Amino acid sequence: MTTLFISDLHLDAERPAITELFGAFMHREARQAEALYILGDLFEAWVGDDDPSETGAYVADRIREVADAGVPVYFIRGNRDFLVGDAFARRAGMRILPDPAVIVLYGCPLLLMHGDLLCSDDTAYQAFRAQTRNPQWQQQFLAQPLAARLAFAAQARAASLARQQGMIRSDRAQFETVTDVTPATVESTLARYGIETLIHGHTHRPALHTLQAAGRECRRIVLGDWYEQGSVLRADADGYRLQALA
Numbered sequence: 001m002t003t004l005f006i007s008d009l010h011l012d013a014e015r016p017a018i019t020e021l022f023g024a025f026m027h028r029e030a031r032q033a034e035a036l037y038i039l040g041d042l043f044e045a046w047v048g049d050d051d052p053s054e055t056g057a058y059v060a061d062r063i064r065e066v067a068d069a070g071v072p073v074y075f076i077r078g079n080r081d082f083l084v085g086d087a088f089a090r091r092a093g094m095r096i097l098p099d100p101a102v103i104v105l106y107g108c109p110l111l112l113m114h115g116d117l118l119c120s121d122d123t124a125y126q127a128f129r130a131q132t133r134n135p136q137w138q139q140q141f142l143a144q145p146l147a148a149r150l151a152f153a154a155q156a157r158a159a160s161l162a163r164q165q166g167m168i169r170s171d172r173a174q175f176e177t178v179t180d181v182t183p184a185t186v187e188s189t190l191a192r193y194g195i196e197t198l199i200h201g202h203t204h205r206p207a208l209h210t211l212q213a214a215g216r217e218c219r220r221i222v223l224g225d226w227y228e229q230g231s232v233l234r235a236d237a238d239g240y241r242l243q244a245l246a
Contacts, residue, residue: 001034003105005233007114007201008225010080012044013055021230025245026062029232031069039201039223040078040099040114045157047149048142049087060092067093076101078114078202079125082132083142102193106237111195115202115222118181118189124163180205186220187213199223199233206231206242 011019030036042059067073073094077084089096100113120126131137141149167174180203190198191214199221206224210217221240224231230245 001236002032003035003037003235004030004033005037005039005112005199005223005235006226006231007039007078007223008041008204008227008231009038010041010044010225010227011055011059013053015044015227018226018230019055019058021245022226023058023062025230025232026066030066031071033071036066036071036073037112037199038073038075038094039112039199040076040116041080041201041225042075042078042084043081045153046081046083047146047153048083049085049091050146051150056088060088063092063094074101076112076114079116079129083138100189100193102195105235108197109195111190111193111198113189113198113200115181115200118185118200119179119202120182120185122178179203181220183211187211190214190218197221201225208240208242 006025009018009022011022013019043056046056063073073092074097075084075089075094076097076099084096086096097112099117100111103110103112116125116129132141141152144152164179167178181200186198190196190211194214196213196216196218197220198218201223203222204225204227205222207222209220209222211220212218221233221242223233224242224244232243232245234241234243
């Protein structure tokens with residue numbers, strides 16, 4: 001049996017091919033898994049569980065089919081879908097985990113995160129993250145009409161893209177550093193939890209890294225995004241395999 005980890009699918013009506021790839025993955029491989037973990041940014045944007053979009057309904061149905069087949073599905077909110085709530089989780093039959101979350105897999109403890117908390121050098125983003133995770137801010141935002149929330153999400157995506165493009169034009173090296181994890185934050189996080197393996201997404205830089213934390217050799221596994229193709233981490237008692245999906 002294999003446990004599957006995915007993240008950063010950014011599913012959206014404007015990218016139907018990737019949504020179809022997700023559906024095929026759920027119908028075939030995910031139904032045969034021991035468990036499925038989705039580590040954030042399942043959607044390109046999510047403005048509340050009352051969003052009647054066809055993509056949201058399709059995704060919920062595909063996850064529900066996997067859950068109904070007896071495969072537990074776990075979800076950690078990302079920076080694009082931090083407003084996924086209990087109503088969507090119940091509809092999809094998945095369980096929402098905290099960020100970070102500790103699990104035990106094949107006898108070994110793992111630390112799971114979306115990954116944005118590790119990018120501590122991006123102070124502007126971390127301030128935005130703190131604001132939008134505030135329960136009062138979320139309550140006020142969700143009280144707005146759906147059209148207003150969708151407009152806010154579109155504006156936020158445009159502003160984020162413009163900021164990234166501006167950083168790339170001015171200093172690409174700095175952009176690469178700021179938008180990736182901060183090594184000291186990774187090390188301190190692993191040391192704080194006393195765990196040797198960390199799995200996360202967010203940075204769109206799939207790789208398997210080794211590092212030292214608190215005097216121990218640790219492992220950081222970064223999941224890939226689904227913008228151009230799929231990406232999945234397959235884990236079993238023999239180890240981890242990070243692979244692309246055509």
